[in-house]
Amino acid sequence: MSIVKQKTDQAVKILNELGIDLWLTYVRKTSEIHDPSLYFLLEDTWLTWQSAIIISKNGQKIVICGRYDAQNIEVSGIYDKVISYDQSIKEELLAVLNELKPKNIAINYSFDNIAADGLTHGMWLRLNKMLEDTEYINRLISSENLLAALRGRKTELELENIRKAVDFSELGHKKVSETARIGMSEEEIEEMLLKFTKENNLTVSYPPLVHVGPSTSIGHGKASSDIKIKKGDLINVDYGVFYEGYASDLQRMNYVLQDGEDIPTTEVRRAFETVIKAINAGAEKLKPGVQGWEVDCVARKVVTDAGYQEFMHALGHQIGRNVHDGGCLLGPRWEKYGKSVMYKVEEGQAFTLELHVYVENHGYCSVEEDVIVTEDGCEFLSDRQLELSLLKL
Amino acid sequence: MSIVKQKTDQAVKILNELGIDLWLTYVRKTSEIHDPSLYFLLEDTWLTWQSAIIISKNGQKIVICGRYDAQNIEVSGIYDKVISYDQSIKEELLAVLNELKPKNIAINYSFDNIAADGLTHGMWLRLNKMLEDTEYINRLISSENLLAALRGRKTELELENIRKAVDFSELGHKKVSETARIGMSEEEIEEMLLKFTKENNLTVSYPPLVHVGPSTSIGHGKASSDIKIKKGDLINVDYGVFYEGYASDLQRMNYVLQDGEDIPTTEVRRAFETVIKAINAGAEKLKPGVQGWEVDCVARKVVTDAGYQEFMHALGHQIGRNVHDGGCLLGPRWEKYGKSVMYKVEEGQAFTLELHVYVENHGYCSVEEDVIVTEDGCEFLSDRQLELSLLKL
Numbered sequence: 001m002s003i004v005k006q007k008t009d010q011a012v013k014i015l016n017e018l019g020i021d022l023w024l025t026y027v028r029k030t031s032e033i034h035d036p037s038l039y040f041l042l043e044d045t046w047l048t049w050q051s052a053i054i055i056s057k058n059g060q061k062i063v064i065c066g067r068y069d070a071q072n073i074e075v076s077g078i079y080d081k082v083i084s085y086d087q088s089i090k091e092e093l094l095a096v097l098n099e100l101k102p103k104n105i106a107i108n109y110s111f112d113n114i115a116a117d118g119l120t121h122g123m124w125l126r127l128n129k130m131l132e133d134t135e136y137i138n139r140l141i142s143s144e145n146l147l148a149a150l151r152g153r154k155t156e157l158e159l160e161n162i163r164k165a166v167d168f169s170e171l172g173h174k175k176v177s178e179t180a181r182i183g184m185s186e187e188e189i190e191e192m193l194l195k196f197t198k199e200n201n202l203t204v205s206y207p208p209l210v211h212v213g214p215s216t217s218i219g220h221g222k223a224s225s226d227i228k229i230k231k232g233d234l235i236n237v238d239y240g241v242f243y244e245g246y247a248s249d250l251q252r253m254n255y256v257l258q259d260g261e262d263i264p265t266t267e268v269r270r271a272f273e274t275v276i277k278a279i280n281a282g283a284e285k286l287k288p289g290v291q292g293w294e295v296d297c298v299a300r301k302v303v304t305d306a307g308y309q310e311f312m313h314a315l316g317h318q319i320g321r322n323v324h325d326g327g328c329l330l331g332p333r334w335e336k337y338g339k340s341v342m343y344k345v346e347e348g349q350a351f352t353l354e355l356h357v358y359v360e361n362h363g364y365c366s367v368e369e370d371v372i373v374t375e376d377g378c379e380f381l382s383d384r385q386l387e388l389s390l391l392k393l
Numbered sequence: 394m395s396i397v398k399q400k401t402d403q404a405v406k407i408l409n410e411l412g413i414d415l416w417l418t419y420v421r422k423t424s425e426i427h428d429p430s431l432y433f434l435l436e437d438t439w440l441t442w443q444s445a446i447i448i449s450k451n452g453q454k455i456v457i458c459g460r461y462d463a464q465n466i467e468v469s470g471i472y473d474k475v476i477s478y479d480q481s482i483k484e485e486l487l488a489v490l491n492e493l494k495p496k497n498i499a500i501n502y503s504f505d506n507i508a509a510d511g512l513t514h515g516m517w518l519r520l521n522k523m524l525e526d527t528e529y530i531n532r533l534i535s536s537e538n539l540l541a542a543l544r545g546r547k548t549e550l551e552l553e554n555i556r557k558a559v560d561f562s563e564l565g566h567k568k569v570s571e572t573a574r575i576g577m578s579e580e581e582i583e584e585m586l587l588k589f590t591k592e593n594n595l596t597v598s599y600p601p602l603v604h605v606g607p608s609t610s611i612g613h614g615k616a617s618s619d620i621k622i623k624k625g626d627l628i629n630v631d632y633g634v635f636y637e638g639y640a641s642d643l644q645r646m647n648y649v650l651q652d653g654e655d656i657p658t659t660e661v662r663r664a665f666e667t668v669i670k671a672i673n674a675g676a677e678k679l680k681p682g683v684q685g686w687e688v689d690c691v692a693r694k695v696v697t698d699a700g701y702q703e704f705m706h707a708l709g710h711q712i713g714r715n716v717h718d719g720g721c722l723l724g725p726r727w728e729k730y731g732k733s734v735m736y737k738v739e740e741g742q743a744f745t746l747e748l749h750v751y752v753e754n755h756g757y758c759s760v761e762e763d764v765i766v767t768e769d770g771c772e773f774l775s776d777r778q779l780e781l782s783l784l785k786l
Contacts, residue, residue, distance in 0.1 A: 109514035117515035121502035124514040
């Protein structure tokens with residue numbers, strides 16, 4: 001069974017849970033604007049003319065599309081009914097609505113959730129014009145809650161891809177430890193990872209982030225060609241890939257031993273241990289039913305209790321078709337995170353757990369793991385980093 | 394000077410022509426939803442948080458974007474002012490509007506024009522919420538006319554890319570003539586072209602269309618593995634590529650001589666000559682100031698005067714960043730083409746000229762050329778096909 005088949009079946013289940021009668025994804029020329037939901041609805045198929053992808057609470061799966069696109073949808077076998085048109089989609093769409101008589105229709109737009117906001121404004125205007133003389137015009141709602149659930153709950157096939165993406169990220173991190181040399185710049189590490197990814201016919205799920213030593217620029221800045229590995233440096237790398245469209249997102253730490261050192265300085269060890277303890281605390285808290293912010297809170301407390309400055313980002317985000325995915329976020333109740341941190345955690349969601357502390361004179365100490373939420377807790381998808389990787393260069 | 398610099402300068406000129414004070418392209422996470430206008434506004438730069446790209450009638454070029462994206466925009470040197478924010482774009486955007494005081498603001502959405510409709514509905518709602526207590530809320534218009542002009546009028550650098558795309562398409566067509574063999578299927582020809590394109594590190598601007606003999610399925614259907622070249626067949630191939638993001642779109646004709654033939658049958662010759670005459674007629678008519686439908690009309694008349702059934706598509710569409718581009722279409726005044734065929738042709742627009750007739754027992758006879766509109770006419774970008782390519786297989 002394909003992922004698309006699994007996800008469209010799952011959508012029916014979620015429609016019933018949420019009390020939504022119909023999910024309508026309305027698109028045109030998907031080679032130009034690709035609605036992020038299409039990955040779950042179509043198998044590598046492009047739609048040219050205006051098209052409607054319809055899934056109902058009762059399990060009907062219907063596509064209305066232009067004549068030349070119909071055949072590809074039919075052969076996929078996902079849809080019970082493929083209705084094609086030559087002139088205008090309006091009559092066919094109204095006929096389907098009049099048959100199904102939905103009391104509410106979830107449409108592919110969202111104020112907050114980027115991954116649920118694929119409808120263009122021009123298409124919104126078109127949809128409203130088509131429905132203006134019907135009762136359906138007042139029944140349109142956002143499909144964002146449906147998509148938060150659908151993107152979050154990973155099927156077995158999805159999880160398999162994420163596992164493979166995680167495994168490959170680990171290989172990349174291993175290569176960093178193996179190739180690191182005194183004098184190697186942040187940029188050289190980044191380039192090595194990009195080359196390694198490409199050689200293996202994969203793509204990165206985001207540009208790799210490389211932080212070397214105390215003078216690195218923290219965040220999403222470009223890797224520097226001036227900042228080079230020296231003794232006593234913490235080396236942090238954030239590297240993930242897409243495997244069959246599914247993302248991993250992992251950070252690993254190396255430490256370059258100084259002359260005469262066999263173990264890192266106390267401050268480095270204490271920083272690393274604090275990061276690991278905070279991840280442990282988050283992982284222990286993470287289970288179905290807790291709200292996102294609660295998980296963030298326990299990890300954040302470990303960091304502040306240890307006397308470090310708190311990290312100014314969320315403890316964890318979901319991964320999936322995107323490297324930031326789903327609805328629920330494991331983050332603090334800050335204004336900018338809005339309702340995402342109030343969502344309850346569900347079984348089958350894949351999260352990152354990541355946080356950092358900064359160590360004076362040594363650099364940025366940050367670890368990131370990937371986990372999947374189980375029935376009563378969570379399971380690590382990554383082979384956890386529990387010890388600092390020590391490099392004698 | 395880069396294409397982006399040229400196009401943003403051109404936008405200022407068009408704003409003045411159209412009496413528009415401000416062009417505002419409002420986007421977020423452009424790796425997910427990529428507004429088609431961004432190709433003309435940014436050089437391979439991704440924007441993550443909500444961002445506003447602003448060009449004013451007076452030549453101001455301003456970007457407001459998240460902190461981590463600002464540096465990449467600054468180094469491009471296109472924008473006079475890059476304003477970054479941490480929490481919310483609202484204050485910065487209102488400050489810019491209050492400084493420029495535009496009496497109208499062209500926004501990136503369009504009912505009709507897909508290439509001018511990059512704003513998602515969620516982003517439209519956000520924009521309206523930001524502006525709800527200001528006078529600007531009632532000054533929003535579509536940027537579709539601005540974009541029709543901007544996409545249409547090719548700069549020298551754009552034209553150079555299109556010329557290279559056209560040249561490469563011709564190589565592909567030459568390869569079809571060279572490799573065609575009795576028994577070769579439509580699908581094999583398609584696969585050969587895809588392989589050839591990939592080997593040369595280019596991408597096709599659309600899936601190649603292959604029509605072999607009288608039993609081919611006409612239109613955008615998939616090439617058949619069952620329909621194979623035999624003597625007496627017309628072989629039509631429609632093949633274009635992207636060169637540095639700019640498209641070509643060319644059709645060429647081969648004819649497989651039958652035993653004892655040195656020239657094709659009279660019907661085949663008459664069909665081919667009619668197609669060429671119709672292209673000639675269209676090219677003669679094509680010049681700045683004529684409306685799109687007028688050019689279509691003269692070519693269509695050649696076909697119907699010769700007693701053939703008229704072709705059920707437009708004579709020509711623009712090419713550029715997309716294989717169907719710009720605003721003006723050289724098509725008949727059919728309802729589905731709307732106002733696109735009423736636009737006046739402008740200097741610097743690149744068009745296809747394409748049409749077909751069907752020849753009983755031999756197949757689909759269609760030629761497509763690419764032209765650029767000059768000051769007082771048009772110039773062929775392609776090395777015209779004036780003779781049917783004859784294959785002795």
